[in-house]
Amino acid sequence: MSGCHEVNYDTKVFDKPNKILLMGNPNVGKSVFFSNMTGISVVSSNFAGTTVSYTEGKLKLADETYNLIDVPGTYSMEATSEAEEVAVQFMNSKPVAILCVLDATNLERNIKLGLELQNYNVPIVYALNMVDVAKRHGVDVNVNLLSKELGAPVIATVAVKGEGFDRLKEELYKLIKGGHGACNKCASCPASNRREGDSWDRAREIAKRVRKNVDGKLSFIDRLGNNMLKPWPGIPIALFIIMISLAAVVGGGEVLREGLLLPLVNNILVPFFKSILQSFIPEGILLNVLIGEYGIFVIGFEWIIALILPYVFLFYIVFSFLEDSGILPRLSVLFDNIMRKMGIQGGSIITILMGYGCAVPAIIGSRVATTKKERLIVSTVVCFAVPCISQTGALISLFAGFSPILLVLMILLSLAVMAIVSSVLSRRLKGTIDPMVIEIPNLLLPNGKAYGKKLMIRMKHFLVEAEVPMLISIIIAALLKETGLLDSIAVYLEPIVSGWLGLPKEAVIALILGVVRREMAVAPLLAIEGLTALQAFVGGTVALLYLPCLSVFGILSKEFNAKVAVTIGVSTFISAFLVAGLINQMAHLFMSLGIA
Amino acid sequence: MKKKHKTERSNSIYYASDNLSYIITNTPELGILKSLGIVKDACVKKMMTHHFGGPVLIKVESSEIAIGKDIAEKIMVRG
Structure with missing residues (x-):
């Protein structure tokens, strides 16, 4: 970072x-x-x-x-x-x-x-x-x-x-x-x-x-580096690299999760803490808050260790490699024409890709933008349409129960939102965007030692930075659900959640937690039984567009000002309900037409 | 790309033929260009121009530099 x-x-x-x-x-x-x-x-x-x-x-x-x-x-x-x-x-x-x-x-x-x-x-x-x-x-x-x-x-x-x-x-x-x-x-x-x-x-x-x-x-890598700068074969190579990266994170994450981490959590960690806590805490609300279905010790392990960690780890393995190898500036060159049509320039693609890890370093990293306008556009795009890796992991797990088509649709949706937000802002905001001028570094294989160190630093950072907010949202989730508080709140949100979005009332918990951390807007959906594919997609859409997490608000106010943070917060909030609701309503309309 | 712009007869590096060396005659006053050695009288090699308003790729010594269309159009060269 x-x-x-x-x-x-x-x-x-x-x-x-x-x-x-x-x-x-x-x-x-x-x-x-x-x-x-x-x-x-x-x-x-x-x-x-x-x-x-x-x-x-x-x-x-x-x-x-x-x-x-x-x-x-x-x-x-x-x-x-x-x-x-x-x-x-x-x-x-x-x-x-x-x-x-x-x-x-x-x-x-x-x-x-x-x-x-x-x-x-x-x-x-x-x-x-x-x-x-x-x-x-x-x-x-x-x-x-x-x-x-x-x-x-x-x-x-x-x-x-x-x-x-x-x-x-x-x-x-x-x-x-x-x-x-x-x-x-x-x-x-x-x-x-x-x-x-x-x-x-x-x-x-x-x-x-x-x-x-x-x-x-010229070595093979030198020639590859040169070829990657030309549309042919550069763009196919770039798409191939993006696909491989995605597959490594998505597939690798699934393997780690299903093969190693879920069994570890479900068969060892959770039973272990359950048996200890049960031995001295009497049955009741406190025990439920700790080890109930939504207990702190249950979702705490399940969400953090099995849901988030494998994806964060794999993302940084892949991203650090792309960074050190000199692939990223080549992507900037290849996609500058598209980015230019969106009102920004190719160099910003690096910042946006960083946002797929976490929005916080991306917003800090947007300092490299040469004008304030560009910085603001890139940061807003990241807040709106770029899911952080924790949320991506949760979304992948959510859609895994249905069809990969949902994941593809979600990617298309996020790209569309990105293009719209960027184009609108570049026309509306005052100021200018400087065209791209970048030096392209030699393509090289990352140095093992430096690469390993970087990975360590990043994982340490993630664990330190994300741990507290994650624990807070897990405690809130446990309290809401296990004390019955959720049911009383749900009544008020019912018209929006069930009526407009067509989601089961348990989804309310996702909306509340989503304010604290992005992936928590998805994780609770995983626990809902009998979710339909449409509900999963609508829930995923809300989560994708929903408020960026608390840390992002913090960094937005710090790097820009409170007004920017609030404006981005309010507009993401509105767009999330608007877009997701429209998807739900239109899908129902089509379905009823289909039946009729 | 080359064909498309042949009619424009501009001296800008953006429309110059690929794989030839040029001497820069005029360039916008920009710190970053100066830093990268894209200054008046410097010798650069034009590699290619990307389609659809993409950047121009030039080589200054061994380093390759990509310059967005809007600036590259203002960099004038002679053969």
Whole structure:
């Protein structure tokens, strides 16, 4: 989640002594350098701009400890964006050295930043990263010559494989101790007679000199990466990847649920707690609240462990893979034309896909949108039409009892709502949407260690963030149902629930719980016996469009304001009842016509 | 796509022929373009333009960049 390390903005860091800054263009692998050198894991992805703010860690060189700071990736030091402003501030905070990561596949642009950094008169070591990829692309870089041109040590590295780090640390240490890098003070130093003028010209000149074209041999993955950018065979490949991802989450989740988790819950966990609690609590309401049909210890295990967890786990396995491999930006390119017709741009597809995991990181992640209007549209779309993975899991389980056609219809419905909401908002809201400009990263197989760490961080986050609201809704559910309170509330909601939506009265519980968490708008439907396919679909529709959960309200008010949160809340609420009710009424109309 | 736009004779990279290198003569004042090296006098290779108002794909050195139609139309090039 991009939310992991962006809140730790503390100006005190500028005053810290012994700072070494880790700098470079976005997506050159800085986060991999940082993890490798400090042992701290950072969430990295294979596209620009994962690190919105900075991260710090301890780096040991010989027997001295330094503060290594992973500065957000920047293309220039012109302070044109928030990330660049942070970078400039760091450069002016008296660091002892800079470790500048250069991407060997993009010499000009990287050398340009490298040259700009020299204006600050801080010793620099350059790491020329991704030399292996550059070679495959037919570019060999003369490292020694580059070092001469830049007037500073340059070390070739392959960060994902851990190559070159030892030499890098050695050079850093030598540089700090010697205090004699690109200090620009001695005449013998080539960097000192830097020409005035455009750093672009100089960067191009250096790049031309150190670059040697060799016979590159594109690997299968390189060629696949290129092919994925063309409509043919890109779109079929993309659809295939989406289908496989869906199948892995849906099918894998079903297997885990039916084969492992449900038996675990029903045969071991629930009976175990039942027997313990029964031994000292007398029969009555309290016992029912704890272990009745809707008891806390029954649905608590059943819903959280068997219904939600397997899907969340599998979603992040798949999504993290898509992220790290560089597939996501390719989807942006392929679907930009459709997104453009919906009033947004291809880059937003990444944020929306993230919403299929959880709306909270998606709304935070929508910060990458360049205009406020786009941010608002993307966040609203996520709230309206994108079910989070917990809810998707619940919906899949609900429809599994009927026909897969229901699931397909639900997907079509959500896509239609997405297109409508986005088109309407893009026409109604003031402001502009910037067209897409994205750099496409190389396609690569994710690095196992980094991938595993990321998965761990995300699951931990989910467990910490979601646990409390889930428990709250389960306690509410148990109390409502087992104390009989539900029946008295149901009377008031009867006209809407039974009349308009045609659902059994137990569905009221879903509507109440759905406010707290999205999947809880579905889970209670699973427990209702004798539900028809139509009722399941109508119930699913209400849940899909219904209010986003409490955490989403929180994040909407925080990231936008209370007005936005309330507006989105009210309009989702209305649209849920409207659309689901219409589906129910129309279905009944058709059925009666059919019979007549 | 190429055929469809041949008549427009525009110097925009969006309508330029695929798989050829061009020198940029004019580009909108945009931080992100500048950052990615899409600046005046830079040499870029046009890869392709996507259908139905999709983005143009260009190559600057080894990096591929996708640019949405509305901006790409304003990037002028010469052969």
